[in-house]
Amino acid sequence: MSTTARIPAAPVDGILGQIVKTMSRRMFGKVPESMGVLWHHKDALKASMAYGRKLDSWDKLDKNLSTYATMAAAATIGCSFCLDFGYFMAHNHGLDETKAREVPRWRESAVFTPVERRVMEYAEAMCQTPVEVTDELSAALLDDLGPAGLVELTTKVGFMNATARGNVALGIHSEEFADACGLAPLATPAAAAVTSSA
Structure with missing residues (x-):
């Protein structure tokens, strides 16, 4: 099985990209390579991350x-x-x-x-x-x-x-x-x- 994603990563760029990279480094110590794969559809990425954060806040x-x-x-x-x-x-x-x-x-x-x-x-x-x-x-x-x-x-x-x-x-x-x-x-x-x- 290949260890390479099936969609080539896009550059995580622009102002939003800088924010995402800064947050990723702060939270994870690095920017996950998978971020570039999901960067092709920023709205889908943002929705998934927002919902994940919401779920993490539940108690x-x-x-x-x-x-x-x-x-x-x-x-x-x-x-x-x-x-x-x-x-x-x-x-x-x-x-x-x-x-x-x-x-x-x-x-x-x-x-x-x-x-x-x-x-x-x-x-x-x-x-x-x-x-x-x-x-x-x-x-x-x-x-x-x-x-x-x-x-x-x-x-x-x-x-x-x-x-x-x-x-x-x-x-x-x-x-x-x-x-x-x-x-x-x-x-x-x-x-x-x-x-x-x-």
Whole structure:
């Protein structure tokens, strides 16, 4: 599989480009290469970034649970950019990065609580076609999170599902944000490790 995006990057230019580059360097330490791909349609980029920031400001769902859920969705879809970026942001926001690095192998890992496992199971189920969320899982999460928390979880996973699928379709891959700040590599599921070593 190619590690090059399917659309050549455009120069991130103009006054808006300078603002975006300054903000990116401040937030991420660099300007993501994928920014140039999305720069071809600035309105789509701005809308996506604005909605993402709005979702990040919500507080009905614990921030760690939100991170595990969106990272689990990214892992299910296969978006290396989103998975790496989620891990990097968990570190930057002072969240539990030890657990965040384990998300790709959450079913095998012993570090997660039952609620955290249900949240990641829900995220995975939402990313299937057709959606595989069960009444039992929804009822358990309603007890765990309350109505507002479950709606927030669903909305954030839905947004990640769209973003991750878009990145995969465009050929946008990990830009190794986590490596750049010295984080340990993301854990790899045992089955995937066996397959990749064959």
